[in-house]
Amino acid sequence: xxxxxxxxxxxxxxxxxxxxxxxxxxxxxxxxxxxxxxxxxxxxxxxxxxxxxxxxxxxxxxxxxxxxxxxxxxxxxxxxxxxxxxxxxxxxxxxxxxxxxxxxxxxxxxxxxxxxxxxxxxxxxxxxxxxxxxxxxxxxxxxxxxxxxxxxxxxxxxxxxxxxxxxxxxxxxxxxxxxxxxxxxxxxxxxxxxxxxxxxxxxxxxxxxxxxxxxxxxxxxxxxxxxxxxxxxxxxxxxxxxxxxxxxxxxxxxxxxxxxxxxxxxxxxxxxxxxxxxxxxxxxxxxxxxxxxxx
Amino acid sequence: xxxxxxxxxxxxxxxxxxxxxxxxxxxxxxxxxxxxxxxxxxxxxxxxxxxxxxxxxxxxxxxxxxxxxxxxxxxxxxxxxxxxxxxxxxxxxxxxxxxxxxxxxxxxxxxxxxxxxxxxxxxxxxxxxxxxxxxxxxxxxxx
Numbered sequence: 001x002x003x004x005x006x007x008x009x010x011x012x013x014x015x016x017x018x019x020x021x022x023x024x025x026x027x028x029x030x031x032x033x034x035x036x037x038x039x040x041x042x043x044x045x046x047x048x049x050x051x052x053x054x055x056x057x058x059x060x061x062x063x064x065x066x067x068x069x070x071x072x073x074x075x076x077x078x079x080x081x082x083x084x085x086x087x088x089x090x091x092x093x094x095x096x097x098x099x100x101x102x103x104x105x106x107x108x109x110x111x112x113x114x115x116x117x118x119x120x121x122x123x124x125x126x127x128x129x130x131x132x133x134x135x136x137x138x139x140x141x142x143x144x145x146x147x148x149x150x151x152x153x154x155x156x157x158x159x160x161x162x163x164x165x166x167x168x169x170x171x172x173x174x175x176x177x178x179x180x181x182x183x184x185x186x187x188x189x190x191x192x193x194x195x196x197x198x199x200x201x202x203x204x205x206x207x208x209x210x211x212x213x214x215x216x217x218x219x220x221x222x223x224x225x226x227x228x229x230x231x232x233x234x235x236x237x238x239x240x241x242x243x244x245x246x247x248x249x250x251x252x253x254x255x256x257x258x259x260x261x262x263x264x265x266x267x268x269x270x271x272x273x274x275x276x277x278x279x280x281x282x283x284x285x286x287x288x289x290x291x292x293x294x295x
Numbered sequence: 296x297x298x299x300x301x302x303x304x305x306x307x308x309x310x311x312x313x314x315x316x317x318x319x320x321x322x323x324x325x326x327x328x329x330x331x332x333x334x335x336x337x338x339x340x341x342x343x344x345x346x347x348x349x350x351x352x353x354x355x356x357x358x359x360x361x362x363x364x365x366x367x368x369x370x371x372x373x374x375x376x377x378x379x380x381x382x383x384x385x386x387x388x389x390x391x392x393x394x395x396x397x398x399x400x401x402x403x404x405x406x407x408x409x410x411x412x413x414x415x416x417x418x419x420x421x422x423x424x425x426x427x428x429x430x431x432x433x434x435x436x437x438x
């Protein structure tokens with residue numbers, strides 16, 4: 001599934017289905033000069049990278065680099081190819097993502113990279129929070145990057161991305177959905193955030209049948225992912241999911257749900273998980289679809 | 296036009312990287328609320344609602360009736376919140392209360408650009424809102 005040539009033995013023993021997708025901060029610190037690895041920082045706050053980043057890390061910004069600037073969509077094939085060339089990534093380069101907000105945007109970038117099949121990809125467990133808490137070095141020096149000759153394949157949305165009509169059929173066939181937003185958003189008490197109508201919705205609530213498992217349920221206090229046994233308790237014992245399920249995750253715009261998509265797919269080994277990036281900003285405004293409110 | 300508007304107008308003209316570097320330089324001037332005004336644990340009444348950087352705002356009165364503004368930002372990754380705190384503190388401390396009260400959340404977009412995420416915008420607008428409401432309360436007391 002993923003690159004197994006660069007694995008971190010410190011992640012073994014935590015029970016993950018695909019431990020090869022996670023590396024520790026120590027592993028990253030030990031590989032700063034490894035030319036086969038490109039460290040990528042993806043943040044919510046656009047100031048954070050330039051204020052100090054891991055030596056050699058390049059920035060991939062969710063709004064500037066990953067989103068199409070005209071349509072509500074992700075970057076197209078030429079744009080992805082240009083991005084990979086700019087950040088010096090070849091097909092055999094292992095990319096390691098990290099970022100602020102407990103790796104929200106790192107997992108989001110990871111997910112977009114998987115739309116283009118770049119499976120040599122990992123997440124630094126704990127993200128910036130853990131790196132900083134450990135007092136590790138940050139620099140403001142721009143890395144020198146030699147552009148690559150990356151040739152991008154056609155984007156494949158079919159496997160890990162869900163669209164609204166697919167979600168409607170998913171609801172009608174009573175397959176599981178995971179709403180990773182806050183309980184207030186899930187219950188329909190928040191239509192949009194105060195002073196921020198741009199990501200608002202006409203109606204509050206959730207997609208019928210969805211389970212509310214906030215994304216942060218998967219994260220320990222130090223920002224790392226919880227061990228697999230604890231994750232199974234949360235997603236399976238408490239919320240009734242099963243690795244054989246066909247699961248759709250969603251939030252408001254698809255970034256928080258990419259975090260849960262990562263957990264279910266790689267840490268727990270679910271074979272069919274799709275992220276509905278239209279999420280509540282689409283579903284809550286969509287004509288002709290049902291919603292539910294309350295807990 | 297206030298000094299804050301001048302800064303915002305300047306920032307609006309910069310490209311992304313220049314704007315970010317300018318704001319980082321501003322954030323580097325951040326000084327936490329002095330101990331004689333507040334110490335940890337900070338009171339919830341000073342906490343900016345919905346701010347993921349865990350920002351806090353205090354307003355203290357001057358003899359002329361204007362206010363000084365002080366801030367804390369508990370999240371070490373809250374660089375934008377620190378920049379916002381410096382700008383609000385430097386340009387609105389001692390400013391006429393009606394000018395502070397009239398502060399519009401839209402200034403967040405002028406300073407940081409429109410690419411901000413929902414969460415980041417909410418927190419920064421929350422800081423602006425708390426400063427403005429402090430001025431409104433002070434005006435009410437004077438009246």
